[in-house]
Amino acid sequence: MITINGTTIPEKEISLLTYLKEHNLRPERIAIERNGFIVPRKTYENVTFVDGDSIEIVHFVGGG
16 A cells, blocks of 8 residues: 555555646646655656555645
């Protein structure tokens, strides 16, 4: 199981870009932490979440 923002998903493996597309998340507007480490944006296309991963996805919000 993979935990994303405190919610467990049943997949044993899922690519980062697939997850982002399925949840309508734009890579340029988020930051991702995987198991306590920031995932560099330039590596998103090569990242696959696997069983046991703990993921935090943070959305950037503008305001003023």
